[in-house]
Amino acid sequence: MKDIHIIRELAAEYAQAANSDQNREKIRLHTAVNDLQMIRPIVLIDEIPWGEMAIGEELTLRCEDEDFRRLEGRLRRSLYQWKHMPADMALPNYIAVEKIIHSTGIGVEVEEELIEGGQVSSHKYHNVFQEAGLEMLHEPVITYDREETARQWEKVGEAVGDILPVKIVGEATGYGLGCKTWDTIATLMGADDLLFGLVDDPDFMHGLARKLTDIFLNTVKQYERLNLIDMDAMYCHCASALTSGMPKEPGDLAHNNLKKVWGRGLAQIFAAVSPQMHEEFDIQYMKEAMEPFGYVYYGCCEPLDQKIDILEQIPNLRKISITPWADVDAAAERIGTRYVISSKPNPSQLSLGKTDKEEVRRELSRILSACRRNRCSFELVLKDISTVNGNPQCLFDWEKTAMEMVCEYEGF
Numbered sequence: 001m002k003d004i005h006i007i008r009e010l011a012a013e014y015a016q017a018a019n020s021d022q023n024r025e026k027i028r029l030h031t032a033v034n035d036l037q038m039i040r041p042i043v044l045i046d047e048i049p050w051g052e053m054a055i056g057e058e059l060t061l062r063c064e065d066e067d068f069r070r071l072e073g074r075l076r077r078s079l080y081q082w083k084h085m086p087a088d089m090a091l092p093n094y095i096a097v098e099k100i101i102h103s104t105g106i107g108v109e110v111e112e113e114l115i116e117g118g119q120v121s122s123h124k125y126h127n128v129f130q131e132a133g134l135e136m137l138h139e140p141v142i143t144y145d146r147e148e149t150a151r152q153w154e155k156v157g158e159a160v161g162d163i164l165p166v167k168i169v170g171e172a173t174g175y176g177l178g179c180k181t182w183d184t185i186a187t188l189m190g191a192d193d194l195l196f197g198l199v200d201d202p203d204f205m206h207g208l209a210r211k212l213t214d215i216f217l218n219t220v221k222q223y224e225r226l227n228l229i230d231m232d233a234m235y236c237h238c239a240s241a242l243t244s245g246m247p248k249e250p251g252d253l254a255h256n257n258l259k260k261v262w263g264r265g266l267a268q269i270f271a272a273v274s275p276q277m278h279e280e281f282d283i284q285y286m287k288e289a290m291e292p293f294g295y296v297y298y299g300c301c302e303p304l305d306q307k308i309d310i311l312e313q314i315p316n317l318r319k320i321s322i323t324p325w326a327d328v329d330a331a332a333e334r335i336g337t338r339y340v341i342s343s344k345p346n347p348s349q350l351s352l353g354k355t356d357k358e359e360v361r362r363e364l365s366r367i368l369s370a371c372r373r374n375r376c377s378f379e380l381v382l383k384d385i386s387t388v389n390g391n392p393q394c395l396f397d398w399e400k401t402a403m404e405m406v407c408e409y410e411g412f
Contacts, residue, residue, distance in 0.1 A: 003065045007159050011159075011164055014091070027234075030090055036377045043381075044240065044381045045081070053388075055080075059077065086399075092232075092234055094166065098168075099169065110187045124190070178237070180264075224257070225256075231256060231261060236319075237300075246260040263316065269302075275306060287315060295317075303325040308331065308334040317339060318340060322344065333370075340377050341378035343381065344381055350388050353389025353391035
């Protein structure tokens with residue numbers, strides 16, 4: 001009974017936030033950005049170093065039951081962010097119970113050395129293809145544990161279903177179900193062997209890209225057939241996914257439709273290759289991988305400002321990631337009003353545990369000016385926040401400065 005009392009108190013607080021006018025306005029702003037009809041830029045904060053964020057007892061877990069404890073953690077983090085650094089976060093007005101999904105894998109396991117750090121660790125990957133070839137790769141078999149999912153749904157529903165709807169949701173098509181062929185290859189070969197392989201053994205590398213593209217397409221189509229995709233996801237990884245451009249019908253929840261969800265592609269290791277090589281080894285396969293989706297969000301941490309022309313080949317492209325290592329002026333000029341810019345301010349300035357507000361303003365001013373000048377629809381996504389050096393206040397200060405600037409934004 002103690003656990004249920006804790007969960008119900010948190011759920012009631014969450015329901016108040018999710019059903020607020022403030023949240024409805026955030027949803028409207030998100031949708032306008034992705035519809036290329038921006039009202040103002042939106043600001044999102046994700047990939048937070050939660051181990052450094054404790055203030056008092058706000059994040060302290062008190063439930064003993066494993067299922068309730070997991071839900072408690074999600075609710076406490078959402079409420080913490082809503083209170084201290086909401087920016088333009090949008091909350092679903094239901095409690096999600098994720099479908100329990102299993103995969104047999106693709107036939108090979110990553111071999112790595114982990115070098116432990118503080119909040120983050122380093123990884124050294126070994127080339128698994130030195131001993132075997134492409135024949136060990138195979139398509140996975142995806143299964144849905146309906147019984148366990150139903151058990152969790154019933155348990156959570158009995159606890160809080162009178163406060164908020166409790167909804168079974170599938171996998172969002174962001175990073176986990178995105179086409180990250182070359183990120184995967186980087187973990188299977190290591191960065192050095194991958195990059196040398198593009199020059200020394202291009203036929204093998206093309207074979208790898210072909211095989212993993214086929215595996216990706218087979219996997220997402222299994223998810224679609226088994227109705228394991230979240231058709232109402234509010235985010236595509238850390239970026240906003242809300243749009244009126246892919247209207248949902250009631251039957252879409254029971255019969256998933258890839259044409260009504262976002263596809264995600266990326267090739268972070270290709271930050272180190274030319275546009276010609278990027279096109280040859282990734283874009284030609286990405287065109288096929290992204291064709292089934294309604295909208296496509298491409299990119300992550302790789303700079304793409306000099307590669308917009310090759311990205312235009314991707315069908316259904318709607319959003320492009322522009323990182324701190326890209327020239328936002330050049331990117332905005334090339335993108336204009338055709339795509340959404342998902343701009344990523346540099347999180348490293350928070351690593352010292354303090355915020356240089358003037359530096360924050362300089363960085364954000366450049367992004368806002370470039371997008372204003374070129375009439376771009378855009379979002380600011382602060383992510384990959386490895387550390388705040390034990391001082392959450394610096395993140396709160398960054399959020400306050402960013403929100404002041406976007407709320408004053410004019411020019412779209």
